[in-house]
Amino acid sequence: MPLSAPAPRQLHHLRDIALRGFLREDGLVDIEAHLTDTKTYGFPSEHRGQVNPGEALHGMWVRMTINTDMVITECEAVTDHSPFDICPGATPNFRKLAGLSIGPGFNRAVNEVVGGVQGCTHLREVLAQMATVAFQTMWPIRHRRQQEQRGAEEAGAPRRRPALLGTCHAYAPNSPVVRRKWPEWSE
Numbered sequence: 001m002p003l004s005a006p007a008p009r010q011l012h013h014l015r016d017i018a019l020r021g022f023l024r025e026d027g028l029v030d031i032e033a034h035l036t037d038t039k040t041y042g043f044p045s046e047h048r049g050q051v052n053p054g055e056a057l058h059g060m061w062v063r064m065t066i067n068t069d070m071v072i073t074e075c076e077a078v079t080d081h082s083p084f085d086i087c088p089g090a091t092p093n094f095r096k097l098a099g100l101s102i103g104p105g106f107n108r109a110v111n112e113v114v115g116g117v118q119g120c121t122h123l124r125e126v127l128a129q130m131a132t133v134a135f136q137t138m139w140p141i142r143h144r145r146q147q148e149q150r151g152a153e154e155a156g157a158p159r160r161r162p163a164l165l166g167t168c169h170a171y172a173p174n175s176p177v178v179r180r181k182w183p184e185w186s187e
Contacts, residue, residue, distance in 0.1 A: 014038045015058075019129055021137025024065075028073060029141075031064045031134050033126045036081075047084045056081040058122055062094065066134055068141055070102040077123050090120045102131045161185060 015037050022030040037058035045051045059081030065074040077094035079087050096113050100106065110127050114120075162182050164171045171178060179186040 019133045035060045
């Protein structure tokens with residue numbers, strides 16, 4: 001169902017973010033993001049001269065490699081297009097994200113490593129979305145591993161509280177989804 005009809009308007013800015021999750025042959029996972037900002041009008045730029053309509057103002061890439069424990073093993077960032085010459089100088093700092101764990105506190109930890117003058121606002125913002133894609137990509141891998149562990153446990157051993165419980169409307173403890181999937185955890 002689309003949004004309601006908007007008031008008359010004219011497009012001025014377009015940000016496209018493509019996010020992809022890849023299972024590698026070595027068992028690791030690559031999460032890649034490509035961010036592009038364009039304008040529908042041309043404007044002068046200190047660094048680039050004239051930026052024409054539809055030409056990328058920002059064009060940036062990030063690749064995070066993670067293991068099955070959701071720990072970043074490598075991170076690479078590249079800035080192809082930016083408003084200033086100096087912007088690509090922040091990209092090497094994103095390598096310092098290696099060792100961070102994707103989970104509670106991830107955004108705070110990212111800001112400690114590449115926040116402020118150490119990083120790039122646009123690259124830093126896309127990392128939060130990459131974390132979500134990491135969970136979506138890793139879900140079947142981690143689910144299979146949990147099933148194997150569950151099978152190895154003794155019969156009748158209590159199940160652990162599902163990590164997704166309480167994380168969104170569908171997984172509210174009193175939702176029909178939780179009653180169906182995890183009746184022992186529903187309210």
